[in-house]
Amino acid sequence: MTTQITRLAKDQTQSNLDVAGCAAHERRTVAQRLGESGKIGYAILWLLGVPLPLLIIVYLIWGR
Numbered sequence: 001m002t003t004q005i006t007r008l009a010k011d012q013t014q015s016n017l018d019v020a021g022c023a024a025h026e027r028r029t030v031a032q033r034l035g036e037s038g039k040i041g042y043a044i045l046w047l048l049g050v051p052l053p054l055l056i057i058v059y060l061i062w063g064r
Contacts, residue, residue, distance in 0.1 A: 038063070042055055042059065
């Protein structure tokens with residue numbers, strides 16, 4: 001009986017660690033996507049015909 005309780009407690013602890021690891025991974029992934037969103041926007045504007053020098057000036061003024 002004690003062995004089963006110990007095993008269940010160990011499994012529950014491992015499960016909690018897995019959930020915490022997944023949450024941390026999702027936060028990193030979202031942060032990476034947020035950083036890429038501006039770059040994609042500049043590429044789309046360039047493909048739509050906005051001159052590259054204008055995009056560079058806009059990036060220098062308002063970019064990160």
